[in-house]
Amino acid sequence: MPKDKIINHVRRLRFENGEMTQLELADRSLCTRQTIIALEQGKYVPSLTLAFRISRVFGATLEDVFEYQ
């Protein structure tokens, strides 16, 4: 069975949004900076709630930030 893969564009979106720091994104999306780091490195897939919160910080849709492959 092929493994599901979810990639994200958090890193790119951070830089497109005024070079937002990981800490700032973490604070605004109510998670820790380590979670943002793990997310950007593809080591962690967030819950739907956190995914929505991150998308909202960027003012983007879920599909703009996360991609199902």
Next chain:
Amino acid sequence: MTQLKTRAIWALCIWSLVMIGLCAVFFSKGGPATFLDGELRVTLTRALWTVGLIVYLTMLYLTRRGRTSIVKDERDELIQKRSLVTGFYVLLFYVFLFSMFLYWFYEIDQKTAVMPVGWIWFLGISCYFMGFISQAVATLILEKRISGNAER
């Protein structure tokens, strides 16, 4: 470093030292056969347990964070849940291996049904320490390796 990781490192250090101390006290001066003969060694293990617990609780207090920043999020909770389960299985395995060793040593190797009751004391008190140690190790491994998904 997250609060979870900081606490896991400290817990590992504290309870490993206590465990080493327990082994040193238990296996010195005649080992398990004479452990319960006098009060000194039993008192020493009780003191070790008490000191370990006080230091551990102090560490928990000192590593608390202010309310302004996010201390714990869903990733930490996931690691915590998994490490608790992993630690529990490690503890079960420890008890199983320890019991099998005692059985093998006294029943098969020594061919005697008489086993010093001190071993039971050691198993009981070391289980307590092993619980903390195994959970701390599991937390650190998961913290480093986590690549799984969040709760679905």
